[in-house]
């Protein structure tokens with residue numbers, strides 16, 4: 001699999017201090033994206049699941065959880081699922097992901113490819129939607145634009161017909 005980067009102690013990619021894996025490759029090409037170098041699928045660094053396992057192991061002691069970012073982990077489904085399985089089954093860490101797809105688009109895509117649901121099943125939280133420059137805000141934590149939503153994935157999958165939001169997750173007072 002290909003990664004654009006790795007962070008061992010991020011405070012801007014979800015709640016708490018998190019390990020972040022930035023997948024290489026994104027199809028959305030949002031105007032004014034801050035990370036266009038993550039768009040091509042053939043760039044970044046080739047890594048094995050064993051190397052990722054080692055990185056998580058070395059950094060898991062004091063982490064609040066792991067975030068899959070990009071690029072877009074949902075544009076790298078087979079690799080993201082492999083990593084998500086490792087994080088949940090072996091390390092049992094809180095797992096969240098950022099995607100340029102909306103939750104509704106993920107559900108539509110899942111009709112053709114069940115891997116979309118497979119990855120969702122491993123997630124605790126999802127931040128969805130493309131970056132929209134006109135809706136950019138610096139007053140919302142960990143998101144670029146106001147259209148992007150924080151979703152409680154497990155509660156949403158359970159409810160079947162409504163999306164359960166978890167905006168308080170991004171409010172740092174939640175952890176005080």
Ligand code: SF4
Nearest residue numbers: 026029030033100131
């Ligand atoms: S989804 Fe994210 S990485 Fe992809 S183009 Fe949009 S802002 Fe950039």
